[in-house]
Amino acid sequence: MRDKCGACKRPHSVCWCPFLPQTTITTRSRVVILQHPAEEKRCLRTVPMLELALSPGQCNVYKGKKFPSAKHTGLEELLRVPNTLVLYPSKESIPIENIPKVEEDSEPYNLVVIDGTWAQAKSMYHNSPLLHSCIQVKLPMKGESEYIIRTQPNEGCLSTVEAVAEALGILEGRHRLKHELLQPLQALCRFQIWHGAVPHQSKKTLLDIGEYRKPVGKRTRKKLYSLVDIPSVQDCKGKEPS
Template identity: 55%
Template sequence: MEEEVWDDLSNIPADPPMMRDLCKQCERPTVVCWCSALPPQRLNPRSRIVLLQHPAEEKRCLRTAPMLKLGLSENKCLIYKGKKFPQPRHEYLEDIINQPNTLLLYPSKTAVDIKCLENNLESYNLILIDGTWPQAKGIYASSPSLHNIKQVKLLTSTISSYIIRTQPTEGCLSTLETAAEALSQLEGNPIYRDQLVQPLHKLCKYQLDNGAVTHQSKEFLIKTKMYPKLIGKRLSRLLRSTNEISVNLN
């Protein structure tokens, strides 16, 4: 009797997994596609964004780099992946790094406010490191070629709209928001700040409407004694440096 039962069970055909329809553009399930919020026409700035993306970033399901790439014209957002740059497989990246109009957005001690650039060039290659802060520091430390690029920083009072993801500090922005703000300042045109971030707004609204909750920054949670974990020395130093910057700005 038992053998007959197992025979019957073994002959039951396995149903194929239900696959959700994917958007051909953003490659997300159509029900959570944000393409309708992209700019009506892909924006075409004089400058271009060059993302150096940590491999772990590509695995995140809620990423903003694809929004940036689809919101800008062809070849206005280049994405290179790795933990060290440049490498032989990074086509044209070494040439970009060596061009005189290339900037690295990185908050080093020598970085200047992007609004106060002395060079009045028509266009720039603006390099951003796409990853968490520890990942970005690791990429910078292992990529000596980046150290010779003119470095700029972004000083803004903008608060991130990426409220479904925990940020380290109150002033942190997503990759998309950082690029949009930087382009608006470089190009002298708020259209990048206004239009490029709309897909992020749509994504967050959908997530919140379907059970997601807003996330406060680690800095806020620690200050209000709501952070559930002990903080390490690295985060403690980051929060102290952020507070020092805030004091200097005020």
């Protein structure tokens, strides 16, 4: 067994902690992660980057498949607060850039983000009716994900840390915030590539150029192409559309 970092739980040779901000970042908004239980077992997950980069108490993680439940202390009250935003690309979602920016004399936002594959996130959202009553927001479509060591459904899909960094930067008008939060992710990808990982293209791109090697049914193909107009899908990794 290799010695592991006590903070990020990665082997010391690939620890990304040196790339965290020198001092934890304090934001006016609070991040609330609703995490699928399967995410906790992934060795390349990105939520720990947020937990370590943001000041204590500013990134709260609730685990489960349905929210809120009896074990989620305080979550129901938080979801009922008028300034709670759910980052999810539903038909009712509005562009996050249309939301009033956080000012010194305004109430900060609670930014709720679902952490799981696209299929898991969709199931969690539909099994959590209280989320539907919150203001739902979506991110602008911007280029490709920097999480290049995982296969995304298409170029518009982002990892959880990327989605949160983009959203906070917009809500708080702090564009450098995204740069600070994404340095550990960039380091993680470099480490993996140095150790033999290959940069991944999205499933849709591979389909477009005829290089996707697995059989794709009509239903899966339809789902992949329906994601083209979705600005962000958090941690769309693995076999799901994913």
